[in-house]
Amino acid sequence: MARKDQRKDQRKDQDPLVVTYADHEVITPPNPLRKAVAPAGSDDDDPVARAEAALEQLSSEFSSWMLAECERLETARQAIKLLGMTEHAHDALFRAAHDVKGEAFTFGYPEVVGVADSLCRLLEHTPKIARIPLVLVDQHVDAVRAMTREVARSDRAEVAGELVRRLREVTDDFLRRENEFRPEYLETIFAPSLVPGTPES
Amino acid sequence: MVRIDFTRLRFLVIEDSAHMRRILRTLLLGFGAREVHEAEDGASGLEGFTHYLPDIIICDWVLPIFDGLELAQMIRQPGANVNPYVPIIMLTGHSDKKRVMVARDAGVTEFLTKPISPKSLYERIVNVIVRPRPFVKTKTYFGPDRRRNVNPNYVGVERRKTVKSDLVRQDHLIDKAKILT
Numbered sequence: 073m074a075r076k077d078q079r080k081d082q083r084k085d086q087d088p089l090v091v092t093y094a095d096h097e098v099i100t101p102p103n104p105l106r107k108a109v110a111p112a113g114s115d116d117d118d119p120v121a122r123a124e125a126a127l128e129q130l131s132s133e134f135s136s137w138m139l140a141e142c143e144r145l146e147t148a149r150q151a152i153k154l155l156g157m158t159e160h161a162h163d164a165l166f167r168a169a170h171d172v173k174g175e176a177f178t179f180g181y182p183e184v185v186g187v188a189d190s191l192c193r194l195l196e197h198t199p200k201i202a203r204i205p206l207v208l209v210d211q212h213v214d215a216v217r218a219m220t221r222e223v224a225r226s227d228r229a230e231v232a233g234e235l236v237r238r239l240r241e242v243t244d245d246f247l248r249r250e251n252e253f254r255p256e257y258l259e260t261i262f263a264p265s266l267v268p269g270t271p272e273s
Numbered sequence: 274m275v276r277i278d279f280t281r282l283r284f285l286v287i288e289d290s291a292h293m294r295r296i297l298r299t300l301l302l303g304f305g306a307r308e309v310h311e312a313e314d315g316a317s318g319l320e321g322f323t324h325y326l327p328d329i330i331i332c333d334w335v336l337p338i339f340d341g342l343e344l345a346q347m348i349r350q351p352g353a354n355v356n357p358y359v360p361i362i363m364l365t366g367h368s369d370k371k372r373v374m375v376a377r378d379a380g381v382t383e384f385l386t387k388p389i390s391p392k393s394l395y396e397r398i399v400n401v402i403v404r405p406r407p408f409v410k411t412k413t414y415f416g417p418d419r420r421r422n423v424n425p426n427y428v429g430v431e432r433r434k435t436v437k438s439d440l441v442r443q444d445h446l447i448d449k450a451k452i453l454t
Binding site: 120141 | 275276277279281290295299300302303305329335360364369370371391392394402407411412418
């Protein structure tokens, strides 16, 4: 009898604990991940430093990766020139810009992030994609490619900063006009970022 | 001081960019992980979740086929999956409040904005292991408690209609199952 009760108690420890209220339940599942909590190691054990070192080793590939992403962006831009702003072409360009935005900083091209972010906003927040000005798309893509190419320029940060500011200004003006009919949506486009130091999303 | 033995954890990375997958794999292996599985879209991510039974999922928001939010909602179906409680760390370039709240309401556990740093990824992983949040089930939501910190001195509006004093019952799930059968 005692053994049966012990098995029942063990089984209970593996089950989520449910606390029921009138309009909701709070469920505390067992935490299987505590298997990974280990006694404190030596002071030499620094997993973040190890990961940083591994990333540093990988960084020799970053410039070629960035060129590949630029080519992908260019291919997507050419498809739009050829076929027009179809859903498919729009999605391909958005994904390419989105990846550049997420990766450029890590790859060592921080100035490109602002341009890619502005292009993503243009593509994502224009209600009728056929109205996206192709000249504005071109300006963004050309800026990404130029910034990637001219990485050795001594005034790169200053020039890039001004370019990002101008592209963002023109894009935001366009988005305001195109989204006038939906002011609530407009508010979310221009809502501040929760992350300090990032441009408005 | 907490030390995490990453060799005991199984990760699933769901990210459509091959470069970002490589970076995440590099970081996780740098932390000491030995088992890192990958998927490049929402559908293969769901397949990976049911096949590999990962301890932690790291998932991009923007994915082909269906996105990270839809994937999170599918995983967080109580009773429909082997482990609806699996921690989901969502990677994203979005950082505005509305999108963070949308991700939170989809059942995402932690949010990590790009660019990703080794330190920030490490901290999110430690958080889900050492400070797991209970889950809340309502008519419209199932996922981690969306209140990260419960402040005993909070004097604002209580949006949950009932609090501890309205406790109805407290069961282990197995006892609950017996009551229902």
